[in-house]
Amino acid sequence: xxxxxxxxxxxxxxxxxxxxxxxxxxxxxxxxxxxxxxxxxxxxxxxxxxxxxxxxxxxxxxxxxxxxxxxxxxxxxxxxxxxxxxxxxxxxxxxxxxxxxxxxxxxxxxxxxxxxxxxxxxxxxxxxxxxxxxxxxxxxxxxxxxxxxxxxxxxxxxxxxxxxxxxxxxxxxxxxxxxxxxxxxxxxxxxxxxxxxxxxxxxxxxxxxxxxxxxxxxxxxxxxxxxxxxxxxxxxxxxxxxxxxxxxxxxxxxxxxxxxxxxxxxxxxxxxxxxxxxxxxxxxxxxxxxxxxxxxxxxxxxxxxxxxxxxxxxxxxxxxxxxxxxxxxxxxxxxxxxxxxxxxxxxxxxxxxxxxxxxxxxxxxxxxxxxxxxxxxxxxxxxxxxxxxxxxxxxxxxxxxxxxx
Numbered sequence: 001x002x003x004x005x006x007x008x009x010x011x012x013x014x015x016x017x018x019x020x021x022x023x024x025x026x027x028x029x030x031x032x033x034x035x036x037x038x039x040x041x042x043x044x045x046x047x048x049x050x051x052x053x054x055x056x057x058x059x060x061x062x063x064x065x066x067x068x069x070x071x072x073x074x075x076x077x078x079x080x081x082x083x084x085x086x087x088x089x090x091x092x093x094x095x096x097x098x099x100x101x102x103x104x105x106x107x108x109x110x111x112x113x114x115x116x117x118x119x120x121x122x123x124x125x126x127x128x129x130x131x132x133x134x135x136x137x138x139x140x141x142x143x144x145x146x147x148x149x150x151x152x153x154x155x156x157x158x159x160x161x162x163x164x165x166x167x168x169x170x171x172x173x174x175x176x177x178x179x180x181x182x183x184x185x186x187x188x189x190x191x192x193x194x195x196x197x198x199x200x201x202x203x204x205x206x207x208x209x210x211x212x213x214x215x216x217x218x219x220x221x222x223x224x225x226x227x228x229x230x231x232x233x234x235x236x237x238x239x240x241x242x243x244x245x246x247x248x249x250x251x252x253x254x255x256x257x258x259x260x261x262x263x264x265x266x267x268x269x270x271x272x273x274x275x276x277x278x279x280x281x282x283x284x285x286x287x288x289x290x291x292x293x294x295x296x297x298x299x300x301x302x303x304x305x306x307x308x309x310x311x312x313x314x315x316x317x318x319x320x321x322x323x324x325x326x327x328x329x330x331x332x333x334x335x336x337x338x339x340x341x342x343x344x345x346x347x348x349x350x351x352x353x354x355x356x357x358x359x360x361x362x363x364x365x366x367x368x369x370x371x372x373x374x375x376x377x378x379x380x381x382x383x384x385x386x387x388x389x390x391x392x393x394x395x396x397x398x399x400x401x402x403x404x405x
Contacts, residue, residue: 041236042229043313048177050311051170051221052304052360055178056405061398062128075385075398076128084114084121084388087137091115091144099156109160112149115141116167117394123174124395135179138171143185146192152200159207161200162215163392166304168193169221176225193222202231204238206262209246209286210294213301214392216242220305224312232312239305240321246298247324248284256280279344283331291351292332299328300357300393307360307400317364326365326373329358333375337382354379356386359396363403 049055064072079085092115094108103109122138125131145168152161172193176186201215201222219235222228244257256274258264264273271278275289287295302325306316316322335341336354358380366373380386384401388394 042232046227049173051173051224053399054311071384078385079395084118091141093145093148096151098153099160100154112164116164119171120167123171142189146189162218165197165218166392210298212242213298217301217304246286247328248280250282283327289346292354296355296357303360325361329376333379355389359400363400
């Protein structure tokens, strides 16, 4: 079974109440489904820190770590024992980062991603410990790149920019809005995000869906840091369309929704784009039959954007975004846990390896909304503490594990 029954089945009273509330919001125009979106998604005033994690979430995590409570203490220990928290780390910036298919060639690709994750790691360590050395290291890494980087090139440039940009935005947000010391070059880093990163990710991609979802995540996070309402609105509109085209619900009809610019205007084209999968069931993603690793990237970015949106005042968990996220988590978790794959699904075989991507969505949907998510819960608890995928996901048991805020 999936975590959530198909929409036509009987729901728990709490779930039914949540859906009723969402319907009421839709009726009043406060929330919208793709095709009838709000004209504006950006808040009147941005909340800081507000990229994926809020101050309340950080305070909760900090309290738990300092009290030695689990799983947060083990998650923090895992983070600080990683190379990303090494205070002796030396930044490796390049003027031009060149990334080909699967990072081949790899001229600065790994260095950039890992320096960005390290900056975010240091920012989190600063917040938990209030040890200035961590904040200063995060600043040192960001300053090194803002003084050097001018462009990303080759075929994987949009995805590389998205991966690194997602982590840089979270790091910059925490340092700028929580560090009690100074960051003289904060403006230069903002200029880097505005001129080098945002243009590469703001217009999306017609590649596999995880590309555009991660690009949207970076665009949303950067827009929050820059307080750029126009870019935020553009990215959020693209996010709603792409999420609907990435996770299938039976209510979509016989075929998955599509992104208009991709011209997937026949069944054959859609089936080919969905990795040859011709049977569509609730929770299936566009990349399920490719592999769970890339599927995990897409699911993770959906959860990150939904979480940022919630912090910024527009809660998407009660819309189709939340429904698609919980169904995608449940469907993939079921097979990740070892359930036999039926012959109609991916030819009877899937490539597992979902990654540390379930904490954010599980916490939002199960812990905050009270939705039963048996398979996702089992997988999430089995994988704790969730570490990093070394690309753009990091330390989410620490920041989101059973976090009520």
